[in-house]
Amino acid sequence: MAYKVTPWExxxxxxxxxxxxxxxxxxxxDHLMKRIEKHTKELHPLLRRGVFFAHRxxxxxxxxxxxxxxxxxxxxxxxxxxxxxxxxxPWIFTQWLQEKFNADxxxxxxDDEKFLFNDRLDxxxxxxxxxxxxxxxxxxxxxxxxxxxxxxxxxxxxLYPQALKVAKRLTFSTAKAAFGFTNESNVGEIFFTSIQAxxxxxxxxxxxxxxxxxxxxxxxxxxxxxxxRDILPKLGYxxxxxxxxxxxxxxxxxxxMSASEESSAIYTTDSPDVAKKxxxxxxxxxxxxxxxxxxxGANYSICPIYHYYRLLFMPDDKELASLERxxxxxxxxCGECKERLSKRVAAFLSDHQHKREKxxxxxxxxxxxx
Amino acid sequence: MAYKVTPWExxxxxxxxxxxxxxxxxxxxDHLMKRIEKHTKELHPLLRRGVFFAHRxxxxxxxxxxxxxxxxxxxxxxxxxxxxxxxxxPWIFTQWLQEKFNADxxxxxxDDEKFLFNDRLDxxxxxxxxxxxxxxxxxxxxxxxxxxxxxxxxxxxxLYPQALKVAKRLTFSTAKAAFGFTNESNVGEIFFTSIQAxxxxxxxxxxxxxxxxxxxxxxxxxxxxxxxRDILPKLGYxxxxxxxxxxxxxxxxxxxMSASEESSAIYTTDSPDVAKKxxxxxxxxxxxxxxxxxxxGANYSICPIYHYYRLLFMPDDKELASLERxxxxxxxxCGECKERLSKRVAAFLSDHQHKREKxxxxxxxxxxxx
Numbered sequence: 001m002a003y004k005v006t007p008w009e010x011x012x013x014x015x016x017x018x019x020x021x022x023x024x025x026x027x028x029x030d031h032l033m034k035r036i037e038k039h040t041k042e043l044h045p046l047l048r049r050g051v052f053f054a055h056r057x058x059x060x061x062x063x064x065x066x067x068x069x070x071x072x073x074x075x076x077x078x079x080x081x082x083x084x085x086x087x088x089x090p091w092i093f094t095q096w097l098q099e100k101f102n103a104d105x106x107x108x109x110x111d112d113e114k115f116l117f118n119d120r121l122d123x124x125x126x127x128x129x130x131x132x133x134x135x136x137x138x139x140x141x142x143x144x145x146x147x148x149x150x151x152x153x154x155x156x157x158x159l160y161p162q163a164l165k166v167a168k169r170l171t172f173s174t175a176k177a178a179f180g181f182t183n184e185s186n187v188g189e190i191f192f193t194s195i196q197a198x199x200x201x202x203x204x205x206x207x208x209x210x211x212x213x214x215x216x217x218x219x220x221x222x223x224x225x226x227x228x229r230d231i232l233p234k235l236g237y238x239x240x241x242x243x244x245x246x247x248x249x250x251x252x253x254x255x256x257m258s259a260s261e262e263s264s265a266i267y268t269t270d271s272p273d274v275a276k277k278x279x280x281x282x283x284x285x286x287x288x289x290x291x292x293x294x295x296x297g298a299n300y301s302i303c304p305i306y307h308y309y310r311l312l313f314m315p316d317d318k319e320l321a322s323l324e325r326x327x328x329x330x331x332x333x334c335g336e337c338k339e340r341l342s343k344r345v346a347a348f349l350s351d352h353q354h355k356r357e358k359x360x361x362x363x364x365x366x367x368x369x370x
Numbered sequence: 371m372a373y374k375v376t377p378w379e380x381x382x383x384x385x386x387x388x389x390x391x392x393x394x395x396x397x398x399x400d401h402l403m404k405r406i407e408k409h410t411k412e413l414h415p416l417l418r419r420g421v422f423f424a425h426r427x428x429x430x431x432x433x434x435x436x437x438x439x440x441x442x443x444x445x446x447x448x449x450x451x452x453x454x455x456x457x458x459x460p461w462i463f464t465q466w467l468q469e470k471f472n473a474d475x476x477x478x479x480x481d482d483e484k485f486l487f488n489d490r491l492d493x494x495x496x497x498x499x500x501x502x503x504x505x506x507x508x509x510x511x512x513x514x515x516x517x518x519x520x521x522x523x524x525x526x527x528x529l530y531p532q533a534l535k536v537a538k539r540l541t542f543s544t545a546k547a548a549f550g551f552t553n554e555s556n557v558g559e560i561f562f563t564s565i566q567a568x569x570x571x572x573x574x575x576x577x578x579x580x581x582x583x584x585x586x587x588x589x590x591x592x593x594x595x596x597x598x599r600d601i602l603p604k605l606g607y608x609x610x611x612x613x614x615x616x617x618x619x620x621x622x623x624x625x626x627m628s629a630s631e632e633s634s635a636i637y638t639t640d641s642p643d644v645a646k647k648x649x650x651x652x653x654x655x656x657x658x659x660x661x662x663x664x665x666x667g668a669n670y671s672i673c674p675i676y677h678y679y680r681l682l683f684m685p686d687d688k689e690l691a692s693l694e695r696x697x698x699x700x701x702x703x704c705g706e707c708k709e710r711l712s713k714r715v716a717a718f719l720s721d722h723q724h725k726r727e728k729x730x731x732x733x734x735x736x737x738x739x740x
Contacts, residue, residue: 112530112531112534115534115538116534116537116538123531123534123535153527153530153531153534154527155527156526156527156529156530156531157523157524157525157526157527157739157740159526160482160522160523160526160530161482161493161523161526163558164482164485164486164493164523164558165493167486167556167557167558167559167561168485168486168556168558169556170556170557170558171553171554171555171556171557172542172551172552172553172554172555172556172557172560173553173554175557176553181542182542183541183542183543183546184541184542184543185541185542186537186538186539186540186541186542187537187540187541187542187545187560187561187563187564188533188534188537188538188540188561188564189537190542190557190560190561191537191557191558191560191561193557194557194558369527370527370740
């Protein structure tokens, strides 16, 4: 089945093996995982389970780290709607990296991008959404002393001159090849990747010396950083390294959770009841009848409910293996499995929403602007 | 002979009559001049002599003005080098308009543009040149209470979000048609006109109500404002009006003074001696021999020396008519005519440089930044 993975569209049954080849990514091997573990003492479930499955130059990042040349982290969010569980996946992992490597984090809110690429959003809306999303970032436990969150429009005096340096090196034909622009693309869309490239070298500009950059992100953003990796060395900066994850599937199956299709995603602002309703009506890998499922078992590999456990709600490997057995063997039915997930999601949401509320009083400790 | 007039290239023998038709400009008729004179009590030589020869919606600007709905002025400078006499031509006229109509002026220094379009300039150079150029603007006598000068990179937090609104409405194919971009154009060049459009409506944004905008500029900048006129009404703002002048010819004849060909231009920072040398070695409309010139007279219409008198250094119409007669009749030779011009240029430079020096202490009264 055909699929599409670009920064602005993810659809179809994604073949991550093919993406690795097409994009020219490195795979996270057992050897590389051990190398990480040497420093972190443990492996995050998202690494162990292959959710963060690909990278660029991660060995180089560790080489530098081992020489005492520490990296900073850069990730971000396109504020086109409220935060859903798919968005926080790479952020959870980024927070873990921050803690384990004691790394600074630059978190970019691309309110400009979401305005440019989205006909139904104005700049005031993307600005407000960025501040809403920032609360979710903060709720995940980032270190206020080592984390800077900024909106592109509010940090433009700093970002724009640096973006010009990238833009000057990027022709329309290269941008077109990377992103699939057409003659009908607007000139802001065409320019935008120059802004997304900036945080990958801004700390080096501000410190006046080169600092390695590691970008944890979902694989659909790779084209931006491919472009940045081509251009930054021409400006005298390091190529940014990256560690890339798969997308969290939508509750309706396939692709990724979409911020525009509300019922396919669980938002951090959903009440436990709303989340439960979405889960209970989700697509699963179950059979047509109870009888058939009891006899033949279900297919968890295509089941979004299973993937929610695997990616976010069942960090214990033994417990997960046991669930897999139950599912495959037909001893658990989808309804019960959904009920159990709902409880875990409800607990997560209640805790997250509490932290999110508390974050409101501290937001200025995280935000930077010109 | 072929000619080319774009914001980035002016060459050949320019046929301003053709440009009026091609660009779809209005001509400044006697009727329109009288309408202006009603308010200004006198006509500036640059208007009387047809140097400001074309416009867009100038009648509308006067309609609004007569209803008590005052306009603001917007003009600018691309800081690719030191200021030469060709640059100050529209600024002198803008200062006159400011005085006569008591109008605010927004003066944009497009240091971003000159960086993007010029391989030999970095951002630090364009920034420094912008500040040098600003001294020349100030030396012309603009009202410090009614004039704001800004660099695009230093005012980006204000300009960039507004530019995004323009960019979202401008497709690559429209930008390509207006400016002749190719696949090899860089993505900053393609985006840039969005930034140049902003000062035409920024005062309306800041005041929260629509204010008419009049842009005095050399005709080569018209493509930018054609694009702005298409898009601004879609954002709820007035189309900017304009009043447009011809280019000051280069001392080597043809085209316009070029900031990159030093000997073809007199810079405001040239010493009187340097200026005199440039004038004395300039192209003229003279004959091959003194004898022939005494007999047949010279052709002042193609002579840059004559145009310097007409555009800047001989505001008295009777004096100019007398010079024309002398030239046509062969009673003045080019050497003498150049000597006379050198004296006037020396007087201007000495006065301007004095004012320019004094401006250094007051620059912060004019500059705005985020």
